[in-house]
Amino acid sequence: NAGVTQTPKFQVLKTGQSMTLQCAQDMNHNSMYWYRQDPGMGLRLIYYSASEGTTDKGEVPNGYNVSRLNKREFSLRLESAAPSQTSVYFCASRVTEYGYTFGSGTRLTVV
Amino acid sequence: KQEVTQIPAALSVPEGENLVLNCSFTDSAIYNLQWFRQDPGKGLTSLLLIQSSQREQTSGRLNASLDKSSGRSTLYIAASQPGDSATYLCALRDSGYALNFGKGTSLLVTP
Numbered sequence: 001n002a003g004v005t006q007t008p009k010f011q012v013l014k015t016g017q018s019m020t021l022q023c024a025q026d027m028n029h030n031s032m033y034w035y036r037q038d039p040g041m042g043l044r045l046i047y048y049s050a051s052e053g054t055t056d057k058g059e060v061p062n063g064y065n066v067s068r069l070n071k072r073e074f075s076l077r078l079e080s081a082a083p084s085q086t087s088v089y090f091c092a093s094r095v096t097e098y099g100y101t102f103g104s105g106t107r108l109t110v111v
Numbered sequence: 112k113q114e115v116t117q118i119p120a121a122l123s124v125p126e127g128e129n130l131v132l133n134c135s136f137t138d139s140a141i142y143n144l145q146w147f148r149q150d151p152g153k154g155l156t157s158l159l160l161i162q163s164s165q166r167e168q169t170s171g172r173l174n175a176s177l178d179k180s181s182g183r184s185t186l187y188i189a190a191s192q193p194g195d196s197a198t199y200l201c202a203l204r205d206s207g208y209a210l211n212f213g214k215g216t217s218l219l220v221t222p
Contacts, residue, residue, distance in 0.1 A: 031208065043200075045209040058209055090154060092210075099145045099160035100202075100210060104153065 002026050006091050006103035013081045013110045021076040021106050023091030029101075031094045032074035034058075034066065036087040037105075043090065049074055081110045113138045113205050117213035124191055125221050132186040132216045134201030139179040144203040145210070146175050146186050155200065159186070191220045 007022045025032065034046040045058030049068040063085060065077045074093075078085060091103045114137040124130050134144075143162045147155040159168045159175040161184070167176040174187040184203075188195060198217045202210040 033209065040214070042214040043202075043210075043212040048208050050208055056208070092155075099143070099157050101157065102147075102155040107152075 004091055004093055004101050004103035006089075006106050008106060009104065010107050011109070013078075013108065015082060015110060017081050018077065018079050019081065020078075021089055021091075021108075022073070023075065023103060024073045025091075025093040025101070026072065027093060027095065027101065028071070029093035029095040030071070032068065033092040033094070033100070034064075034074070034076045035090045035092065036060065037090060038087050046076065046089075081108075083110045086110045113141075113203070113211040115201060115203060115211050115213040117199075117201055117216050119216060120214070121217040121219075123219040123221065126191060126193060128191050128220075129187070129189050130191055130218075132188070132199050132201075132218070134184040134186070134213055136182045136184075136203055136211075138205055139182055140205055141179065142204045142206075144175075144177055144184050144201065146173075146184075147200040147202060149198045149200060149215070151197075158199075188218075191218075193220045193222050196220050 004025045030051045033048045035043045037043045044060050047066040049055045052071045067075045089106045092100045094100045116135045118133045145160045146158045161168050161177045172189040177184045198215040200215045201213040
C-alpha cells in the first residue's frame with residue numbers, strides 16, 4: 001500500500017551539479033506530476049505526464065527535464081543545479097476524475 | 112489563469128471550537144476541488160474531494176462544501192483537537208491538467 005514513493009528524501013547539491021529525483025506509484029495511475037513548494041509561493045507545477053509516453057511543461061519548467069520511464073515511474077532531472085532550485089519537490093499521480101495522491105517530498109538544498 | 116485564495120492565512124483556536132476555513136477561486140469552470148492537510152516537513156494528505164456536480168462531502172469531523180457560482184469552498188472542522196494543527200490547502204482542477212493551489216491556512220489548535 002505504498003502509494004507514491006519519492007527518493008531521495010533529502011539532498012544537498014553544489015551549484016552546477018546534476019541529479020535525478022525519482023518517483024514511482026503503484027496505483028496504476030495514468031497521470032503523474034512534479035511540483036515544487038516554496039515559502040510564500042505555494043505549490044507550482046514543473047512538469048506533468050498525462051499518460052505513459054507523454055510529457056508537458058507546467059508553470060515553472062526552466063532548468064528541469066523529465067522522463068516518463070513507464071506507467072509507474074516519472075523522474076525529474078536537474079542538469080545544472082542553481083540556488084534558486086532550493087525547494088521541496090513533490091511528485092503526485094492521478095487517475096481519471098479521482099483526486100491526486102502525493103508523495104512525501106524531496107527536500108533539496110543547492111549551495 | 113485560475114487564482115485560488117485562502118483566508119485566513121493563519122488561525123489559532125482553543126480546543127473544542129468549531130471552525131471554518133475558506134477558499135475562493137476566480138473561474139467557476141472546474142472539474143473538482145480537493146482539500147489537503149500538510150504537517151510541518153511532511154507531504155500532502157488528501158482530506159476530501161468534491162466533484163463539480165457535488166455540493167459537499169463529509170468525512171468524520173470534516174465537511175467541505177462547494178459553491179461554483181460564487182467561486183467558494185469551505186472546510187468545516189467540528190470540535191477541533193490539537194492534532195488538527197497543520198496547514199490546510201485548497202486545490203482545484205480546471206480545464207488544464209494541473210491542480211491550482213491556494214497558499215494555505217496554517218491552523219493551530221491550543222489545548
